[in-house]
Amino acid sequence: MDKIIIKGGKKLKGEIVISGSKNAALPIIVSSLLTEGWNTVYNVPDLMDVRTIKRLLVGLGVKVEEGENLRINAGSITNCEASYDLVKTMRASILVLGPLVARMGRARVSLPGGCAIGARPVNLHLKALQALGAEIELRDGYVEAKASRLKGAKIYFDISTVTGTENIMMAATLAKGTTVLGNAAREPEIINLSSVLNDMGAKITGAGTDVITIEGVESLSPVEARVIPDRVEAGTYMIAAGITGGDVTIRGCDPRHLDVPIEKLKEAGVKITPLEGGLRVKGSKGIRSVDIKTLPYPGFPTDLQAQMMVLMSAAEGISVITESVFENRFMHVNELIRMGADIVIEGNSAIVKGVKKLRGAPVMATDLRASASLVLAGLAGEGKTELSRVYHIDRGYERIEEKLSSLGADIRRVRE
Numbered sequence: 001m002d003k004i005i006i007k008g009g010k011k012l013k014g015e016i017v018i019s020g021s022k023n024a025a026l027p028i029i030v031s032s033l034l035t036e037g038w039n040t041v042y043n044v045p046d047l048m049d050v051r052t053i054k055r056l057l058v059g060l061g062v063k064v065e066e067g068e069n070l071r072i073n074a075g076s077i078t079n080c081e082a083s084y085d086l087v088k089t090m091r092a093s094i095l096v097l098g099p100l101v102a103r104m105g106r107a108r109v110s111l112p113g114g115c116a117i118g119a120r121p122v123n124l125h126l127k128a129l130q131a132l133g134a135e136i137e138l139r140d141g142y143v144e145a146k147a148s149r150l151k152g153a154k155i156y157f158d159i160s161t162v163t164g165t166e167n168i169m170m171a172a173t174l175a176k177g178t179t180v181l182g183n184a185a186r187e188p189e190i191i192n193l194s195s196v197l198n199d200m201g202a203k204i205t206g207a208g209t210d211v212i213t214i215e216g217v218e219s220l221s222p223v224e225a226r227v228i229p230d231r232v233e234a235g236t237y238m239i240a241a242g243i244t245g246g247d248v249t250i251r252g253c254d255p256r257h258l259d260v261p262i263e264k265l266k267e268a269g270v271k272i273t274p275l276e277g278g279l280r281v282k283g284s285k286g287i288r289s290v291d292i293k294t295l296p297y298p299g300f301p302t303d304l305q306a307q308m309m310v311l312m313s314a315a316e317g318i319s320v321i322t323e324s325v326f327e328n329r330f331m332h333v334n335e336l337i338r339m340g341a342d343i344v345i346e347g348n349s350a351i352v353k354g355v356k357k358l359r360g361a362p363v364m365a366t367d368l369r370a371s372a373s374l375v376l377a378g379l380a381g382e383g384k385t386e387l388s389r390v391y392h393i394d395r396g397y398e399r400i401e402e403k404l405s406s407l408g409a410d411i412r413r414v415r416e
């Protein structure tokens with residue numbers, strides 16, 4: 001397994017370009033299952049999770065052509081099963097369930113199982129698919145679903161779920177009649193998917209609000225789709241600039257997707273100015289503590305919680321960080337404490353007391369965003385940080401060590 005070695009203390013300076021959003025690319029790639037013919041997807045990031053979803057589609061008989069952009073043809077689906085060995089490496093594989101039932105009338109998808117940040121059940125996906133008329137059985141760790149034709153229904157999600165909203169929105173595009181999703185997730189990735197589906201011929205309104213209406217159609221046609229920039233990658237590099245006292249221009253991000261993180265970073269003393277097609281982010285000496293509570297979009301994103309905790313660890317004062325989306329998303333805390341952070345967990349809140357300096361140390365990544373936070377801590381910390389289990393970070397950050405090196409960081413990857 002690879003390791004990332006960082007020598008901390010360098011101020012990041014320069015310009016980077018943000019890649020396409022992992023969490024927008026995955027559902028858009030899956031949505032090609034609803035069409036026959038060649039779809040082209042632009043701005044797809046080169047990430048392990050994207051390679052996994054492509055492998056999964058190929059296993060279903062879908063043609064996938066790599067090149068300057070991604071081309072996908074689901075004209076002849078020969079298999080409707082997503083196996084455990086693939087699904088266990090990436091929970092977002094559950095996204096094939098709705099489209100397969102809608103297009104093929106059946107699907108057999110492994111239950112994802114838990115992950116480091118929580119149990120992450122898919123009960124809401126299944127309950128909603130049943131409401132659309134699918135017969136659902138759980139057998140041998142798999143979801144077996146079938147429906148001759150899905151029927152539109154009024155659905156209310158007890159919890160705002162991103163992939164649940166995406167799964168059901170895709171399934172409902174080919175249902176007979178109209179579906180209304182209440183308490184739908186409002187993330188920008190949902191709007192991106194909805195506009196791609198509408199380009200395919202779907203009739204979706206309300207994406208981006210908590211009520212999405214889908215009027216079922218008979219079939220959908222292949223399209224050219226473009227993935228929006230990755231707001232979590234952008235937020236991570238903004239925090240990197242803030243914590244190293246650097247001066248970084250972040251190109252290609254969409255600041256409208258980062259309203260709350262930008263407000264919080266400004267409150268903490270990070271200077272952020274909008275530029276044509278991006279943002280300029282300058283760290284400052286006295287980073288101030290701010291309180292954070294993660295919430296579904298447009299609230300503070302849970303995917304930036306760990307990264308913000310690192311900034312607060314190096315701030316002046318005490319910050320309370322409350323994780324309200326996942327039940328176990330503090331796996332980075334113990335590793336940060338080993339780097340000199342002063343953090344105490346009380347229930348689903350972390351009390352973070354700023355320290356003068358973080359210190360480099362050998363640390364271990366546990367999940368995608370926790371590993372990004374440990375890279376940030378290594379950049380800011382004195383001395384050397386050795387991050388193991390780097391495969392976690394490769395799931396969601398394209399060429400992270402190249403992008404950081406181009407900003408002057410002393411960071412390299414070593415193959416073990």
Ligand code: EPZ
Pocket residue numbers: 022023026091092118119120121122123124125126159160161162163164185302303325326327368369396
């Ligand atoms: C998506 O995960 C993202 N992944 C996650 O990003 C992100 O952290 C999360 O949304 C929240 O924003 C992708 O888009 C591929 P949820 P998802 O369903 O859809 C509970 C990253 O780092 N829930 O919105 O799986 C669930 O346990 C990843 O890029 C149920 O109880 O998250 C959680 O507490 C990590 N039953 C809450 O809802 C269900 O059926 C929100 O989860 C579904 C969800």
